[in-house]
Amino acid sequence: MTLEKKPKAVIVGGSIGGVSCAHTLILAGWDVVVLEKSYQAPTGSPTGAGLGLDPLSLQLIQSWIKDPELLKRTTLPLTIDQNDAVDGEKKVRWTLTRDEKFNCRAAHWADLHALLYHALPPNLFLWGHHFQSFSISSDKRSVQVKALSLQSNETVEVIGDLLVAADGCLSKIRQSFVPDHKLRYSGYCAWRGVLDFSGSEKSETIVGIRKAYPELGKCLYFGLGSGSHTVLYELLNKRLNWIWYVHQPEPDLKSDSMTMKANSDMIQAMHKEAEKMWLPEFVRVIKETSHPFINAIYDSEPLEQIYWDNVVLVGDAAHPTTPHATRSTNMSVLDAAVLGQCLKKWGAENLQSALEEYQSIRLPVVSKQVLHARRMGRIKQGLALPDLQSFDPKTANPEECQELQQRLMPFFSDVPSILV
CATH class of the missing domain: 3.50.50.60 (FAD/NAD(P)-binding domain)
Incomplete structure (x- = not known):
């Protein structure tokens, strides 16, 4: 045989x-x-x-690995999707939308x-x-x-x-x-970084950011400013993942990667601009992050x-x-x-x-x-759309704010029949 x-x-x-x-x-x-x-x-x-895994992805990954509990032990919950308006001049923020049934989990890519x-x-x-x-x-x-x-x-x-x-x-x-x-350049890039605060849990920066964002560890925070927005959430092992989207001309990419290293002058200029736009607690997180990098945003x-x-x-x-x-x-x-x-x-x-x-x-x-x-x-970047005026978080009505929610994504919770 x-x-x-x-x-x-x-x-x-x-x-x-x-x-x-x-x-x-x-x-x-x-x-x-x-x-x-x-x-x-x-x-x-x-x-x-950092990245967010939705319930279906979590279920699938758990079925592939030998110990499905490992996934829970290497991720943190993201049960809340929250969009806040941020007034950089007055240094205040207020909530535009909040979804408490987001049911995702946060992971570090390498983990x-x-x-x-x-x-x-x-x-x-x-x-x-x-x-x-x-x-x-x-x-x-x-x-x-x-x-x-x-x-x-x-x-x-x-x-x-x-x-x-x-x-x-x-x-x-x-x-x-x-x-x-x-590929189509979006018109903006993203500053990104992961702050490892192990050993400095009681520092002024970490105490301050937890006070300003009390639901870190279970909330995906979006901050919408004037023509820009940020993302902040916690990862396992005492790390904070942050992103800041910035309008700029299309960069000249030198390699086959969308990621670019930033020199010290670029980082210093970014820090100064952040001070003008965002809350001081968030700015301190940015400043204490080692080796922030830039992603050019394409689709x-x-x-x-x-x-x-x-x-x-x-x-x-x-x-x-x-x-x-x-x-x-x-x-x-x-x-x-x-x-x-x-x-x-x-x-x-x-x-x-x-x-x-x-x-x-x-x-x-x-x-x-x-x-x-x-x-x-x-x-979220305040750019025009054919059917919408530029979104202004300071003046947006509740109906306009609903467009910010993750769950409006087509097929957000659908499960293909072939997987059932």
């Missing part, structure tokens, strides 16, 4: 989307190899980004990645392998992927039945199918398709989005879950049917969510 060979998937990109797909494809009965240009798995460094990565079988990742190109066989039944080993400088070839493009918003794989599809017009032959897009490769609706990570996790279930349902012998169903489920959802996140960002 001979055992039937398992189908094989090559995943390009080992971020949250890629590592989530590794879980779901293994559960669907596939062999998996992940190509990732980083030399090793990321560690829980104090810099990096979540480590949780997912260590729950996988060993030796799936080819670390330090930079994707170069791919080719589809003439019968459309296999795909050959070439990657450069950054350690040996040799080209490695991997052949699989399916190529999963989890290579981010600047996806080279997506570009090969839709070369004219461009793109929704794609018309997210698979071709035996190549499929997931995560930011499929739907670059602005971060205002805490969707990016949740979209990636759900992409992975739906893809895995479609492959399990149809089997490798019916790959086209599986990818067609994946696209039919996810494309209408992510297209609307990308456009809604764009709309939320423009409202």
Whole structure:
């Protein structure tokens, strides 16, 4: 007797989307190899980004890891979504909207990645392998992927039945199918940082910020000023995650990353501007954060398709989005879950049917969510919309303020039937 060979998937990109797909494809009965240009798995460094996980993502991740309680122990609740107006001149703030049934949890990116990565079988990742190109066989039944080993400088070839493009918003794989599809600059960038206050819990800064924002540890705080807004929430292990969105011309990105380092002069100028716009308690948090960095904020017009032959897009490769609706990570996790279930349902012998169903489920959802996140960002930044005047937090009426709530996101709490 001979055992039937398992189908094989090559995943390009080992971020949250890629590592989530590794879980779901293994559960669907596939062999998996992940190509990732980083030399090793990321560690829980104090810099990096925070993220919010919605109830469905939490449920899915818990089903993938060996000890589902680990997820609760590495996240903090975000049960409240609150939008406040901030008057920088008078140094006062007041609440515009408050949703006490938000039911999300806050995680540090590196913590979540480590949780997912260590729950996988060993030796799936080819670390330090930079994707170069791919080719589809003439019968459309296999795909050959070439990657450069950054350690040996040799080209490695991997052949699989399916190529999963989890290579981010600047996806080279997506570009090969839709070369004219461009990213859209939002008109603003984000200063970001994570303040590690372990050992200084009783400092003036931490006592002050907890007094000004008493529900840190369970609340997602948005602060809306004049043509700008901020985000503040607590992460596990005594860390505060903050974001400040600032209008500026499109930056000249020097690499394949949306993240830019800031020099000391840039940081000092940012501190001075923060003093004019925000409450002193929030400004102190910004000033005490080591190595704040800048994210250029992009999205793109929704794609018309997210698979071709035996190549499929997931995560930011499929739907670059602005971060205002805490969707990016949740979209990636759900992409992975739906893809895995479609492959399990149809089997490798019916790959086209599986990818067609994946696209039919996810494309209408992510297209609307990308456009809604764009709309939320423009409202909170005080930018004009075709159907709305620029939002002014000082004069906005209750109906206008409702547009700020996260739960207005299309398909906010929907669960695809294939996952039920």
